[in-house]
Amino acid sequence: xxxxxxxxxxxxxxxxxxxxxxxxxxxxxxxxxxxxxxxxxxxxxxxxxxxxxxxxxxxxxxxxxxxxxxxxxxxxxxxxxxxxxxxxxxxxxxxxxxxxxxxxxxxx
Amino acid sequence: xxxxxxxxxxxxxxxxxxxxxxxxxxxxxxxxxxxxxxxxxxxxxxxxxxxxxxxxxxxxxxxxxxxxxxxxxxxxxxxxxxxxxxxxxxxxxxxxxxxxxxxxxxxxxxxxxxxxxxxxxx
Numbered sequence: 389x390x391x392x393x394x395x396x397x398x399x400x401x402x403x404x405x406x407x408x409x410x411x412x413x414x415x416x417x418x419x420x421x422x423x424x425x426x427x428x429x430x431x432x433x434x435x436x437x438x439x440x441x442x443x444x445x446x447x448x449x450x451x452x453x454x455x456x457x458x459x460x461x462x463x464x465x466x467x468x469x470x471x472x473x474x475x476x477x478x479x480x481x482x483x484x485x486x487x488x489x490x491x492x493x494x495x496x
Numbered sequence: 497x498x499x500x501x502x503x504x505x506x507x508x509x510x511x512x513x514x515x516x517x518x519x520x521x522x523x524x525x526x527x528x529x530x531x532x533x534x535x536x537x538x539x540x541x542x543x544x545x546x547x548x549x550x551x552x553x554x555x556x557x558x559x560x561x562x563x564x565x566x567x568x569x570x571x572x573x574x575x576x577x578x579x580x581x582x583x584x585x586x587x588x589x590x591x592x593x594x595x596x597x598x599x600x601x602x603x604x605x606x607x608x609x610x611x612x613x614x615x616x617x618x
Contacts, residue, residue: 423604432592432608433542439602476542480603483556485544
């Protein structure tokens, strides 16, 4: 089973700053099956990025994803107040979906 | 617009069976896509439970839960179901159903229910 490790665990930043979130897979995966989700307390997860680099419907262009093989990155170019949340990466391989443990982006 | 709504008992006794349904509206569950269950235990991250193909022909489970879980689909009611047996306190979580759809060959969970909390306690 492929394990996804996200870093850092917590990112403390101010609005307007740039956020860089990492997701590392224990073995190489297909970038076409790597997604990122935003999760806020009391809300359902929301798809932000699919196929490693494609923004989902309605996601602003300050969010971008890149990566291949074992290393993937989600970047938020300028943090807005609504962006402070937990972000999870997810991958699919051999009939199993797995999530990373999440990165919390908190207001500094 | 597709909407998913989970429902079921909010309290289950230890060693009992957790049974949830997810009603899908705005789309036919049997037409396409895969349908999933995901949970989040208090203070923890997201955990994938399993998924079922739109026609019920293929089902995949999280290996760590495979011996206790069963997912099914009822096309006549346009809903999917989750059964998890021999539950313990570790199964206390918010349970979500989600649609897994391909976007130009890239699969992702693009639609989620609001989640339903389940507590395992006597």
